[in-house]
Amino acid sequence: MLTTNELTYGKSTWCPGCGHYAVLNAIQRAVIELGLKKEETVCVSGIGCSSKLPEYLDVYGFHTMHGRSLPHAQGVKLANPELTVINVGGDGDGFAIGCGHFVHAARRNVDITYILMNNQIYSLTKGQTSPTSDRGFITKTSPEGAEEAPVNTLLMALTAGATFVGCGFSSEVTGLGSLIASAVKHKGFSFINVMSPCVTFNKLNTYDSYKKQSYKFEETTGYDPQSYEKAIEAALGYFERKPLGLLFKTETSVFKEVHMSEHPIAPAMQDISDPKKHSNLMERYLRH
Amino acid sequence: MLTTNELTYGKSTWCPGCGHYAVLNAIQRAVIELGLKKEETVCVSGIGCSSKLPEYLDVYGFHTMHGRSLPHAQGVKLANPELTVINVGGDGDGFAIGCGHFVHAARRNVDITYILMNNQIYSLTKGQTSPTSDRGFITKTSPEGAEEAPVNTLLMALTAGATFVGCGFSSEVTGLGSLIASAVKHKGFSFINVMSPCVTFNKLNTYDSYKKQSYKFEETTGYDPQSYEKAIEAALGYFERKPLGLLFKTETSVFKEVHMSEHPIAPAMQDISDPKKHSNLMERYLRH
Amino acid sequence: MTSGSINIAIGGEAGDGILSAGEILCKIFFESGAGLCTYKNFPSRIRGGHTSYSIRAAGGYCSSRSCETDILVAFDEETFDFHNGELKDSSIVIYDPAKVKNIKKPEGCSPTYYEIPFAELASKNFSKHLYKNTVMVGVIAAILNIEDAHIVKGLSALIKAKKGEDVLKINMSACELGMEHYRKIEGAKRLAMPSGKIDAADSLMITGNEAVTLGAIAGGCRFIAAYPISPATEIFEMMCSELPKAGGTAMQAEDEIAAICAAIGAGFAGARSMTSTSGPGLSLMAEAIGLAGCAEVPVVIVDAQRPGPSTGLPTKTEQGDLYHAIFCSHGDIPRIVIAAADVGECFEFAANAFNLAEIYQCPVILLTEQVIAQNKFAAPKFDYSNIEINRGRLLSEAELNKPGYKFLRYEFASDGVSPRAIPSQAGGVHLCNGNEHLESGRITEDPELRRKITDKRMKKIEAAASSKYLPAPKFYGDDAARYGVIVMGSNTGAAVEAIDIISAKTGRRDFKIMQTRSLMPFCVEAAAEFISKREKVFVVENNYSAQLCGLVKMHIPAHGKLVSVLKYDGMSFAAAEIADRLMTEVR
Amino acid sequence: MTSGSINIAIGGEAGDGILSAGEILCKIFFESGAGLCTYKNFPSRIRGGHTSYSIRAAGGYCSSRSCETDILVAFDEETFDFHNGELKDSSIVIYDPAKVKNIKKPEGCSPTYYEIPFAELASKNFSKHLYKNTVMVGVIAAILNIEDAHIVKGLSALIKAKKGEDVLKINMSACELGMEHYRKIEGAKRLAMPSGKIDAADSLMITGNEAVTLGAIAGGCRFIAAYPISPATEIFEMMCSELPKAGGTAMQAEDEIAAICAAIGAGFAGARSMTSTSGPGLSLMAEAIGLAGCAEVPVVIVDAQRPGPSTGLPTKTEQGDLYHAIFCSHGDIPRIVIAAADVGECFEFAANAFNLAEIYQCPVILLTEQVIAQNKFAAPKFDYSNIEINRGRLLSEAELNKPGYKFLRYEFASDGVSPRAIPSQAGGVHLCNGNEHLESGRITEDPELRRKITDKRMKKIEAAASSKYLPAPKFYGDDAARYGVIVMGSNTGAAVEAIDIISAKTGRRDFKIMQTRSLMPFCVEAAAEFISKREKVFVVENNYSAQLCGLVKMHIPAHGKLVSVLKYDGMSFAAAEIADRLMTEVR
Numbered sequence A, B: 001m002l003t004t005n006e007l008t009y010g011k012s013t014w015c016p017g018c019g020h021y022a023v024l025n026a027i028q029r030a031v032i033e034l035g036l037k038k039e040e041t042v043c044v045s046g047i048g049c050s051s052k053l054p055e056y057l058d059v060y061g062f063h064t065m066h067g068r069s070l071p072h073a074q075g076v077k078l079a080n081p082e083l084t085v086i087n088v089g090g091d092g093d094g095f096a097i098g099c100g101h102f103v104h105a106a107r108r109n110v111d112i113t114y115i116l117m118n119n120q121i122y123s124l125t126k127g128q129t130s131p132t133s134d135r136g137f138i139t140k141t142s143p144e145g146a147e148e149a150p151v152n153t154l155l156m157a158l159t160a161g162a163t164f165v166g167c168g169f170s171s172e173v174t175g176l177g178s179l180i181a182s183a184v185k186h187k188g189f190s191f192i193n194v195m196s197p198c199v200t201f202n203k204l205n206t207y208d209s210y211k212k213q214s215y216k217f218e219e220t221t222g223y224d225p226q227s228y229e230k231a232i233e234a235a236l237g238y239f240e241r242k243p244l245g246l247l248f249k250t251e252t253s254v255f256k257e258v259h260m261s262e263h264p265i266a267p268a269m270q271d272i273s274d275p276k277k278h279s280n281l282m283e284r285y286l287r288h
Numbered sequence C, D: 001m002t003s004g005s006i007n008i009a010i011g012g013e014a015g016d017g018i019l020s021a022g023e024i025l026c027k028i029f030f031e032s033g034a035g036l037c038t039y040k041n042f043p044s045r046i047r048g049g050h051t052s053y054s055i056r057a058a059g060g061y062c063s064s065r066s067c068e069t070d071i072l073v074a075f076d077e078e079t080f081d082f083h084n085g086e087l088k089d090s091s092i093v094i095y096d097p098a099k100v101k102n103i104k105k106p107e108g109c110s111p112t113y114y115e116i117p118f119a120e121l122a123s124k125n126f127s128k129h130l131y132k133n134t135v136m137v138g139v140i141a142a143i144l145n146i147e148d149a150h151i152v153k154g155l156s157a158l159i160k161a162k163k164g165e166d167v168l169k170i171n172m173s174a175c176e177l178g179m180e181h182y183r184k185i186e187g188a189k190r191l192a193m194p195s196g197k198i199d200a201a202d203s204l205m206i207t208g209n210e211a212v213t214l215g216a217i218a219g220g221c222r223f224i225a226a227y228p229i230s231p232a233t234e235i236f237e238m239m240c241s242e243l244p245k246a247g248g249t250a251m252q253a254e255d256e257i258a259a260i261c262a263a264i265g266a267g268f269a270g271a272r273s274m275t276s277t278s279g280p281g282l283s284l285m286a287e288a289i290g291l292a293g294c295a296e297v298p299v300v301i302v303d304a305q306r307p308g309p310s311t312g313l314p315t316k317t318e319q320g321d322l323y324h325a326i327f328c329s330h331g332d333i334p335r336i337v338i339a340a341a342d343v344g345e346c347f348e349f350a351a352n353a354f355n356l357a358e359i360y361q362c363p364v365i366l367l368t369e370q371v372i373a374q375n376k377f378a379a380p381k382f383d384y385s386n387i388e389i390n391r392g393r394l395l396s397e398a399e400l401n402k403p404g405y406k407f408l409r410y411e412f413a414s415d416g417v418s419p420r421a422i423p424s425q426a427g428g429v430h431l432c433n434g435n436e437h438l439e440s441g442r443i444t445e446d447p448e449l450r451r452k453i454t455d456k457r458m459k460k461i462e463a464a465a466s467s468k469y470l471p472a473p474k475f476y477g478d479d480a481a482r483y484g485v486i487v488m489g490s491n492t493g494a495a496v497e498a499i500d501i502i503s504a505k506t507g508r509r510d511f512k513i514m515q516t517r518s519l520m521p522f523c524v525e526a527a528a529e530f531i532s533k534r535e536k537v538f539v540v541e542n543n544y545s546a547q548l549c550g551l552v553k554m555h556i557p558a559h560g561k562l563v564s565v566l567k568y569d570g571m572s573f574a575a576a577e578i579a580d581r582l583m584t585e586v587r
């Protein structure tokens, strides 16, 4: 079994106290808990403080470009469904520039896990308003306070068709670790919104404020992660009360599953050495 | 008062029977009903059969590029809030390539109207699966049937923060015309999903099938367009039963409204002839 | 190359069935051993608007449209506006009085006109006026005296598969009706099919998009992600049905950015992967092309060009994406750009693009054009045994784990090509990175290492210049020729014919042609030599800015010798047009 | 240009307060009349990692960093790795023993070292160890013998505004403590400030991003949509607070595509509008740049360049976006590309970019670079009275409705510039179109009209070439010089100094410089003449592919004379570096 140490590459460069450390740690715990191998695990990210995570995680990694990690991650998984693909990134990365890709990744239901490290601000670029910033939040790009309705990522995931939706918090690494483990185990697109405070630029949404706002969803009466309606209800309340844990989970067919069941060899693993095998495709263009 | 004729430019090139004719007509009715002037009205579109609408509507128009009409439309409106801005386009344009812009236009709540001409297929490119295509829909790009969960545009609009959400049908031009008129009157981002059949490429989602599936939402018991919950509920049922009419409407502050109330002259109308007026900005960089 | 040709143009409203009638005619000609090249002209709308289908049936393989028409079929009056300029004294014009009330006659020539009520004949005899097209096919068969066997084969090949035996029978009779009708016209003109023949048994009739698809699958492509766009859509559509059968996966992306990113993800994961698009999509891919360049991920991008800028003319043709393909994306990026001239090259280049992408670990852009992408051509059968698969420095797990070996993904290799491992391989775990990085792949900002990794990354393209998978320039004509012609892509066939036309007219073979098949890296030495031997060199291309000419100038200081011959009206060059332009230039 | 300079470098961990200490020193120097140029070197992360702030205080205006350091302050040991190469015998090195345990000494020279326990002094005397930076400021003031009055002014200008009187007082004492501490060191070395002075009362101290913002607002910009990205973010941030006061609107877009599209929408609606970005954003804007070109909508794009490809090095500098700026987007697009060399040009070009955009109704790309965008420079006050506003062929409602006049948005005007109307104007109703269109703006696919509208659209750029708003090339040095140097952007200042250095060393003025300020349209004639008069011409630029050189070659067949001098390690050229490279080349 791997150790956290073996799964760590170099020294993280996040600020002391940054919420992102916990996410790294929780992913490592999940990898260990699930007994995954380094070489079978791929961590994909965009650009942002959060998106540096694969720099510090010693599995196959792809630090791609801002806002486009999900399409890359889906490409990786579809090319080789044997791999475990974990996609990480920030709220700017995922819900500003990457918002369209998120909706489509959710509805496509490729079997990957997306962990959103939500600090409600653009940190790597030094503190601008993000799509998840609270209304009224003052930054250099919203000197009078943010005017836009914040994106409710949980609600967006549910309405876009994500088949696994959860919510975690950097202060609760253990819970986050096992939530990630179940997300990875889930067949289909799983999404976890993690409250991961930026201690440097966001003085409004902090460990304390998140702690006050959050509650364990599984401890609510009649907890039923199969219930889409309940999940929607909980998600609707997110801005006031943040439900921790698994909100929703359903089993539907995974993208290209049928086709893959016919072809047990992954596209990336196909033997392509003999082009002539495919000359039959030419026949329909021949004379009759 | 303008006539439909005066609002028409040239001859439409849509296929006979295409649902998009009715949308053009309904927009013209709304413009007439509201007594708008040609020169104060701007119709913006992307690319698609649907997006050709501004070619045939004789107001200021901007036929932009595929999937990006909403950012253009917002730019037009913010540059000159005196204008009435109507944005039109198809389901591929708006919810595939344009999906991220849709979510952000809704949450930003710029005061424009977006009419989605939803035929659940890519028509101008001759019939591929679109993000609103039904599961299982067979096209040349989904020979085994579409696998993805279709985008529920009404639900997406509601969860993204649209402040006016309605649904229309090309068979009901009168209703659609007045729905568009109220959307235009609404202060904030208004969205109307129009079932606008493609008679050439979509043999599954037709006038008949839509007729069968739709019902007048305002005739349901306890109809209350202020109720977000009811709207969500109706939207959730969209794939089975399509609610026609106004689903939801709420008044919130419009993007940059505060600032504009301080500056009654639109950015586009500002007198910029004297650069020296702004030399005070230089002062902070001078010696003290 | 060709020995005479017969050119047929059928014009009418879009949706009139003209395209399928054209296809049937093609098939019949193909069966009869004619070399074929087709040219569709249709608007960017679904129904209505003038459409035409032109067929050039030649005595050998041919790849460029003609600008003469021997037989013109007019289903509407607009047909005359579009095609009168192509008529000559010997031409036959057939029109259906149902929609053609007034005949607009061409100036300067007097073709022969026949009124034939196709629609009426069809609806009277077959109760469906759509059979008018088959009646028309019969008329043309009569004019050209085509053997019955070929007609039967042609009709049945296309119709049986789709619609069954009964429909075929009706079509047969409709065709016969057309033949008889024409034969009954007194003194009706006949025209002869060209005398030469291609070896039809060893030939294909195929479009560029289809050829690209066959080439890609043969070349080992097992992943495609794409977004529909004219004129590239057919590649993706065909991949959607064929790739799964070859163990691959097709994903319809939400836009072109997602498409190329998914393809890059798949390339990183070890699948040969691609995306297909046209100009607007290629523009959107600029940032990701830079990522593939920086992170050194193999990916193939097929760009079926259409006229820009912006949405431009989606159903017409142009060669205006060259600059963007070579220069797009911020920063300095290793990339390869090649351009195919015909369906044969579409096949071959598509296959080799994957070798280039994997060997040099970079994005490879294959340029085609609407005119080859969407039109059908007869061509020699594709030679699958010519295709090699070379995966470059992709290491095996054994190599990765050889004792004492330390795998560094971006090792400072002398030719710039570092070893590569893919997820699932033990011993190859690494970070693939679009941020500037160390040999290990982890971020660095050290100036010296930045310089070194840039050198390494860019050096690969020098290496690629001498790769056997990179198509070398091709030459046509005499080396003693005074004048040169530089072309790329589809203009090759037209230019080659043009110099034949010129020599037929003038008796002189004054022109030698250089077809630049790889644009990046550019074949500098060959081009320099080619130009140095010529008095003047004409760069013939389909765009406004003289992009190919600009590229040549960037590499070779022969500006004074270079003369641009440009066309940017959405149509391809016909050979005669090039011949005229060249003759005017050297007069 | 300058008469001697003193160079100070302060190194330590990011977040150590080095940047603000640097700013205070700058302000003090500025008050004392020094010409200033700063150079920050920081990693793309928020805390930690080596950061340095270099200040060059010169006897006149200067715009390039030095590669020598007279006073080096080391708060950590890494400082030596980064700056040892800049030291000389006369240098003073000050280090804080708190973090510096081992001094790594440079090879080949012996500076003087002083250990000063800044942190300890600060925490002992002021209970906050952050005052260590102010103590350090005092030490430097002591070394350089700076007048108290300037220190007080400098400290108070920066501190009072932000933190109030009390904090200022503590800082004053901390500064004094530093001065005293140094003065007490026996035989401690002193250095003299440069003798020359700038007219500080008529000068500014400003960054390129700030200058662009002032220029844009003065130039009438009333709409910006942008997405944060280093090193351009500050333009948008400042616009967010300043533009509303000028009656304009700033919109934070969800990505760069939305940003430029909103800007295009606003431009269509009649507001002077812009977006600001860096490489990755510019790449994403390729398609929309084509739309603005095709639809002929004025829009200004400011690209503060950073090293690519892909994410590259977000906090470093480069000139690698030139090719993309000039050639990006499929098809042929009218566009204008200009590059600013210093804060003065940032201001002027930003203002004029809007004239160019409106007059020629096309996208205008203003290139800056991280090194000028984010560093502070002393410069002459901006001359607002030099700025003109010219809105081109934007018609008034009266003109639109003149009897007999028929407004056609894309009229085939002889210079390619058609009349323009904006929504709200009666009589100007039209369709703005990214599809190919008629003079009216409605779609067309007619080949002849396509050709005509393309000619019209592209002709504008020829007209722009002689516009007074397009910055003409600038020349420095003797016309009799044997060698030429071609530069763009930030390298201008360094190159100008380099030829001074060379003439100081060799006594000869062998180099003449041409600064290409407009890249598209390119100043072909001037460049041709410039090159023709020289034996050899060095093209000095910050990228790998020699992009400026490639551009020159595309226009001028002087390849044999052109020699590239390149740097692509993320750092800017220092004058001495250019001088060295040039001297080696001509030796």
Ligand SMILES: Cc1ncc(C[n+]2csc(CCOP(=O)(O)OP(=O)(O)O)c2C)c(N)n1
Residues within 6 Å of the ligand: A047, A048, A049, A050, A051, A065, A066, A089, A090, A091, A092, A093, A094, A117, A119, A121, A122, A123, A124, A125, A130, A198, D227, D228, D229, D230, D256, D280, D281, D284, D311
């Ligand atoms: C195309 C592009 N646009 C903008 C940027 C600049 N950029 C880098 S990270 C970032 C936002 C980071 O915010 P988030 O994703 O929330 O991550 P965080 O730093 O907060 O963890 C931006 C705008 C970029 N790298 N690429």
Ligand SMILES: Cc1ncc(C[n+]2csc(CCOP(=O)(O)OP(=O)(O)O)c2C)c(N)n1
Residues within 6 Å of the ligand: B047, B048, B049, B050, B051, B065, B066, B089, B090, B091, B092, B093, B094, B117, B119, B121, B122, B123, B124, B125, B130, B198, C227, C228, C229, C230, C256, C280, C281, C284, C311
């Ligand atoms: C960037 C880009 N990608 C793709 C296209 C090709 N394209 C044109 S219209 C269209 C889809 C049209 O579907 P929709 O928006 O639903 O409109 P409809 O034709 O169905 O009314 C596509 C993919 C394009 N023009 N630009």
Ligand code: SF4
Residues within 6 Å of the ligand: A013, A014, A015, A017, A018, A019, A020, A049, A050, A119, A123, A124, A197, A198, A199, A200, A201, D046, D047
């Ligand atoms: S700036 Fe914020 S998000 Fe970035 S590393 Fe520091 S604390 Fe974390």
Ligand code: SF4
Residues within 6 Å of the ligand: B013, B014, B015, B017, B018, B019, B020, B049, B050, B119, B123, B124, B197, B198, B199, B200, B201, C046, C047
């Ligand atoms: S193809 Fe469909 S959407 Fe397009 S015009 Fe015809 S019916 Fe309408």
Ligand SMILES: [Mg+2]
Residues within 6 Å of the ligand: A048, A090, A091, A092, A117, A118, A119, A120, A121, A122, A123, A130
């Ligand atoms: Mg964030």
Ligand SMILES: [Mg+2]
Residues within 6 Å of the ligand: B048, B090, B091, B092, B117, B118, B119, B120, B121, B122, B123, B130
């Ligand atoms: Mg549609």
